[in-house]
Amino acid sequence: EPEVTQTPSHQVTQMGQEVILRCVPISNHLYFYWYRQILGQKVEFLVSFYNNEISEKSEIFDDQFSVERPDGSNFTLKIRSTKLEDSAMYFCASIAGLAGANEQFFGPGTRLTVL
């Protein structure tokens, strides 16, 4: 069964460093998302991506964040200068299309720890 994959599973970084979180969505999916979950809290939308551009971004997704789909398979989230409050689980999700009861498939997440 196709699945969304994410690497690394756990990333530890120093405050101020750049991190890149990688995702490989399901191959025929067209819409991609990043969500964030601070430990013990709700899952929050960060950004959606379609047709090689951002569709929408939340207020969390400031200038320190960027996304790209460099090669038609990977979907990356970059944080340029990490802050302590960026420590969270980051989930990538993808969906085949925006019709019916289509399900967003989630990756297993990347746990980001900023020290």
Added chain:
Amino acid sequence: AQTVTQSQPEMSVQEAETVTLSCTYDTSESDYYLFWYKQPPSRQMILVIRQEAYKQQNATENRFSVNFQKAAKSFSLKISDSQLGDAAMYFCALPRSNDYKLSFGAGTTVTVRA
């Protein structure tokens, strides 16, 4: 804006018993879907059940069923014959129709007692 509210931070249930998780939501859309996701300790998000708002019949998936009350904007999840493997955090989620961006509730942690 779409909002989802889960008012029960934690629920405990005896193995083989039934537990009901509550969820209320707000949306201006007339046709929409609602989901319940399960997040076990592995943190993976797993879709448990989905409901289409235009269907009056409540969705059922094996031991999981929903009580969907559209007028009250209520979407509760019932777990019957609870098993130890049901222990997880459960999120109610509402996708926005134009881009399927999900709005999540705060989650309910379910503990199953042996």
